[in-house]
Amino acid sequence: MTVVPASLPEPQGTRPGLRLTFRLLLAVDVQGYSRRTPGLQVAAQLDLLDAMERAAEAAGLDRDSWSQQVTGDGVLAVLPDDADIVLVVGRFAPALEDALAALAETAAPERRVRVRLALHHGAMIIGWPAVLGPAGHAPVVVSRLVDARPVRRYLDVHPERNVALIVSDQIFRDVVDSGLCALPPAHFSQVRTVIKGIRYAGYLYEPGWL
Template sequence: MTGEALHHWIVVLDLETFSTRSDPLQLSLRAAMYDVVRTAFGDAGVNAENVVMEDRGDGILMLVPSTVSPVRLAGPLLRALDDGLRAKAAIYGDAHSLRMRVALHQGLAVQDPHGWSGDAVNTAFRLVDAQPLRDVLKAATLARLAFVVSEQVYEGVVRHGHRGLDPAAYLPLQFRTKHGETIHGWVTVPGYSAPPGLPSGDGSPQRPCTAPGAPGTTPAGTGAAPAEPAGSAAGTSAAGAQPGRVTTFSVGTVLGDVVGGDKHVHGGPIS
């Protein structure tokens, strides 16, 4: 019997390079994935017992009740997922580490005897599978996850800058589906001031912007340096700045407050 269509916050996650791992390692990674997810919901103050989780092999479809604040999902839950992934990597090392893409959308979903479906569910999967999002995670070599929200979630939630959300850390993402539909979203990478790897206006990948003399820079003409996450060893906080020292950097048009003291800013142009 088919149930009634109900509104949910729809979270989908997918593990990077899962199919390239051996069968025993896949089993281990899946166990670690569920441990990270359930712990993250608890740390974010969301009762995991109220979240529908539908297994997808290398990922999970999660339907969160509409009574849960989306600010909690885009803020505390995202940070808890990132913390959990980093903790697993510290324990098991890179060979066992998890890296994932996570998408957040909203809309109606309906349950039948075989699972959940609906256009909103389809859109969430298209977002998490989008090639631009895959490119971002690949370029963010020091990150553990890349997070994309739909246009609706960005406009209704993220852009308002609720406590714990930083709209300036998101960049727009768009792609065409196999059916020719254009889907828009916004992507961020925890630890990075801006997500690397998105195409620039001319279609080429954005060059990360690294402070002159900072670790990871390359001499002129040798290509772009790897992007460093905000807060990495390459970054300099205001508290740790040397007296009289000025750090220069170059970015495009910035939405939001970037500078509060001496800082290194990494990532592509922000527009």
């Protein structure tokens, strides 16, 4: 995987160019990260990385091909242009749920990691001159969705779950509702939220909900 560097020198002999690229984005945030002690924050980072590696392997995905922007409590990942969107949407979230559950079985209760996961596909600028990470509407949308109040509330209402998944309108229409995805459309409910004065809509995955 590629981690966005803290600084990036301007390529010699080139002029900055802006080119929109359509990619699948994935955002993950650890629930309740700021309430952890520093030691437990480090543990959460290690456990999340481990769980994402396990989930990617179980879903048949190559995480080494992902470009990611990391924060202490989460990851914003841009998947390669040949990523199988149906595969990622249908398999990664359930695999991440299983991986986090497996880690929780052997960990102390206070070390348990629960996450919010958002998926979106859209246009962005990646690479030079976007030196601090992907720029554009798509990374903003996926970042807002993963932080949406209904997604946070889902984990509060469902203590048995380790992953709260939300997908964008586009992902739901084009992927989930296609009938090709492993996640049934009937297990999603539309949610809307307003963040910083802008309205966002997505579909929250609720296993077993009909």
